[in-house]
Every structure is written in C-alpha cells, then in structure tokens.
Amino acid sequence: MQINSHMSVLIRDVAAHYGEREALIYQDFGGSEWKSYSWRQFADTVRKVSLALLGMDVGPQENIGIFSQNSVQYLFTDFGAWGVRATTIPFYATSSEQQIQFMVNDAKVRILFVGEQDQYDKAHRVFSFCPTLEHIVVFDPKVRISPHDPGTMYFDDFLKTGQSHEHADLLEQRYGEASMDEVANILYTSGTTGDSKGVILTFGQFHAAFEANGKCVPVTEKDRVMNFLPYTHIFERGWAILAITKGATMIVNTYPQQVQQSMRETHPTCMSSVPRFWEKVYMGVMEKIETSSAVQRKVFQHALAVGRKHNIDYLSQGKKPPLSLHLEYEMLNRTVFSLVRKELGLENANFFPTAGAAVSAHVEEFVHSIGIDMIVGYGLTESLATVSCDHRGEPYTVGSVGRPIDSIEIKISPEGEILLKGPTITRGYYNRDDINREAFTEDGFFRTGDAGYMKDGELFLKERIKDLFKTSNGKYIAPQMIESKLLVDKYIDQIAVIADQRKFVSALIIPEYKLLEDYAAKHNIYYKDREDLCRNRQIYDMMMERIETLQQQLAHYEQIKRFTLLPHHFSMDRGELTNTLKIKRRVLNENYKKEIEEMYLD
Secondary structure (H helix, E strand, O other): OOOOOOOOOHHHHHHHHHOOOEEEEEOOOOOOOOEEEEHHHHHHHHHHHHHHHHHOOOOOOOEEEEEOOOOHHHHHHHHHHHHOOOEEEEEOOOOOHHHHHHHHHHHOOOEEEEOOHHHHHHHHHHHHHOOOOOEEEEOOOOOOOOOOOOOEEEHHHHHHOOOOOOOHHHHHHHHHHOOOOOEEEEEEOOOOOOOOOEEEEEHHHHHHHHHHHHHHOOOOOOOEEEEOOOOOOHHHHHHHHHHHHOOOEEEEOOOHHHHHHHHHHHOOOEEOEOHHHHHHHHHHHHHHHHOOOHHHHHHHHHHHHHHHHHHHHHHHHOOOOOHHHHHHHHHHHHHHHHHHHHHHOOOOOOEEEEOOOOOOHHHHHHHHHOOOOEEEEEEEHHHOEEEEEOOOOOOOOEOEOOEEOOOOEEEEOOOOEEEEEOOOOOOOEOOOHHHHHHHEOOOOOEEEEEEEEEEOOEEEEEEEHHHOEEOOOOOEEOHHHHHHHHOOOOOEEEEEEEOOOOOOEEEEEEEOHHHHHHHHHHOOOOOOOHHHHHHOHHHHHHHHHHHHHHOOOOOHHHOEEEEEEOOOOOOOOOOOEOOOOOEOHHHHHHHOHHHHHHHOOO
C-alpha cells in the first residue's frame, strides 16, 4: 500500500496508518547505540518543527537551508518545513564556506540548520557575509557555539518553542493551502563544470515520481531501508521518501564510512547506492577469496559460475532455469552465497537500487550472481532522480540502465542526446533565466547532456556529451567507460583518464596505498616514502600488467598506454572533486599539468 499524500502532510498521514510501528532507526551524532522513533513520534516531532518555524514567522515558499549529514533531525526539519509550505535547500555536509555563502545569498536564506561542529563553524564564519541570514539552528547538542553568537540555538531548544499550540490554527491553514505547484526543494548541483545551479523541484514532481516509481520498485512496509547516500543527493532523497510512502522502516546512517558496520548491525533489506559501493564489496570479497585455500577458491569460483548462469543467463532474460541448474543454485545459495550476504549484513536482502555513474559489467554480474537483486537505474537531479531502472519481473540486460518509468517520455536527438519530458522534469533553474532557455528544446524536452540509445525497450548510456574526448588522431574516447572498467581492480582507488587532444590515452591513478605497501613488503621492494613507492618501476610494471588485462576488450585507441600513480588522493579542498565525489576534469588538468605533460614526452 502506498500513501502518496502531499509532502506537507505525508508523515501525519502515514503515522495515522502505522501508529506505534517503528519508523526510524538512528544513532546520535558520534554515538554507537541504535535508537528508534515510532511513526507517531516521527509525526509529533515534525509537527513541533512546523509550529516552531511558524513562531519564527516563516512564510509560504520561504527558503530554508539544511547543512548537515544524514540524521533524524534532518528528516524532521525537511518535513516540518514542508508542513508550513516552506522550501528546503539541502547543502552537502562537505560543502566549502564559499559554496555555503553562495547558496545562502543566492536563495536569500534566513534560517540555516546545521549538523555538527564543522558545519556550524563554516556557517558561523560566513554569517557576516550573508545579509539575509538571521538564525542558525544546530542539530548536534555537543557543538560548541561561539559566545559571541546570539543568533544560534540548539535544535532541542528550537523544538521546545514548537510545543505551544499558539500557531496550531495557522498550521492547519497552511496544510489546506498546500499546492502541488509550489516548490519543495531547490537542489544546487555540485557541478563538474561551472557554477552551481539550483534545480527547482516541486511537490507535484515528487508526487508524480512516487507514483511512477511505486509501480516498478518493490519496496513495502516490511522493508528496512538503509539511508546511506546524503539526503542532499536527489537519488537518496527521492528513494527515502518513496520508502516512507510505502511505510518502510528507515535506518539513518550518519557517517558514510561506517555504512558496512551499520549494515551488519541493523540488517537492512534495501539500500540505494552508487556503483563505487558495490565495487568496494566486489574487491573485498575477491580479496578474501584470493587469500583462501585452493579448495575454497575452486568452490567459490564454481559457485559464481553457477550463479551467473542461473541469474544472468536465464532469469535476467526472462527464462526459467533447468531444474538441475536451479537445484544446484539453491544449494550453493544456502551454503556459499548466504555466508557472503551474512558478512555484509544482508541476510534478508530484497533489492538494491544503484545509479549515479556507470556500473561495471563485472560488478553487476557479480552482485546478481551472489543472489543480490541490484536494480540499475539512471536519472538526474533535474528529473527528480529516476528516468529508467530495471523492473522486477521483466527481463534486463547487464550494461543497460533499465526501462523508462511511467510518465517519462524519452527521445534521442539526431546528435544522440537523451531528451526528457514528463511530470517529474524540473521547470528550470533558480534565478537562472540565462540558462533555462538553453536547457530545453523548442518542443519542451529537457536536454540531459547524456548520450544514449534505446534497444528492446531498455535505455543504454554512452557518455556525457561534454565529457567525450577527441584524440589528436580524431578518435572519440569515453573516459567514464574506461574508468569504470579499471575501478574493479583492488589496487585502484581513483582514476582519471586523460585523452582530449592527445595522441594516446593516459591516466592519473590514485592507488589503494595499503595494498600497494603490502605488495611492496611481500616482494621486498624498498621505498623511502609514498612518493618513492608510486615512482617505483616494479610497482609500475605490476600495475600496467593488471591494467592491460582489464582493458583487453577495449579498442586499441581506447587503451591506456601510460599512467602516473599519485601519492595523494584527489581532493575537494583543491577543487578536484564535487561534493558527490565526481572528478572535475578541467581542474585536474590544471593541477596535474606537469605530471600529464611528462606522460607525453617521447
């Protein structure tokens, strides 16, 4: 059952149905104990937030900022703000002071909610540069507030102001006046090029997205949904609220680096993630297998082969496996794959939506083979997440991004660009009339900037059109496709392909330093420091051998001929990564100009 109310009253309506059932499982900031809220407590707290905001004279469609990692307070604030018909503007918890200042001023934010000490300190430092900013509300009660900061209060104190019923009638009035045409969110894209753009998302877009996704994504009230990606990310935001409309229990993971521990402790049935999460899982499992006995390796490799044949060759194509294969798979599923899933905390795995980047075929096949239903999809902030995804019960192809959801119309331009139209598509960018005209075709289709094609009802991606490289030999290179193939190697943590206007393909590689150091110790390779290790010829030759194995299926002109191992990670502080950890190629080309040029010396 789905309760797809207007988001201003969604929690109230879901709570009316589920009452004292568990709604939220969470940890306090910095805590280790798992606590919970019932649906009734969830709704009561959201109402207090709404009343407290009315006490601060928040008007309809006023912009409110939220600068925090995932937390229950974040959810309370989002839904409480929507209850008074305000617009929330989520900021990534890793945003810089410059980004915060820009977004607060661009959206004329008066009230900013922040998470922990780092977010508060940044907000406090930019306060005087933001003329509209009047109040900061801090989620974490352990944050040290500056003694010279009368405009800041703790969230617990803020909630106490919402205990009065002084504004109860006005709140009911706001509920009654809520419109699907009003703006629910302005999501500033992290942007791999240029300035951030505020994507306008209306309540109607969310409503249409929940209706369409609810038909093809099988989440139910029985599911325990891990919130792993930041709520600022439209994928997690849309997915989490969709799960709420179905009455699922939400597990709020505050610190992304702790997600695997959180999974083992809370046993989720579903979780949205980006491909990098599953690449890490794949590498972790394969690392354990490599260090196992010969007998154990042989058993696991056989089990993977059976799993692939059963789940990929047959089930993914809509075919019924032969009885003998099915019985063997079920036996291996109970004895081998169940142990892998238990180690991950996924004993009761239902399905796992995955999007945000290209999924390696190796990884997708592996995840399906061990009995985890990965639902691969594609979407953008501007489309309110899902454009297409695998539909349970329908055939899917490894390498596709699924079938379009209901209500989305997809058209491929003569240049190969994916164009979109439908009720989930944004009406434009906030305060950016200059680019809104360019964002749509004359007949009203949104330009995604992604190249792709349709085949047998499934959508396949090629590359970001702006990301396509052209070598000096006139060959077009798709860097993300090459990168996704190499990221499955356990020794590679980050990679950026270099090729534009170059005579061959090269790469900047961030290795997994710990594994590289272990390899050096095992092979008696002496090095003074990390820089020396990355320059070592034996290390280079070992890495090149592994790269050549992984890129055998690439065309000759697509293959990496040279690479440089870097002794430090790509960094958001140096402007090399977006808040969603996408690489900014223009910045990398500037920051590593010397290293890149050296790779092309004859």
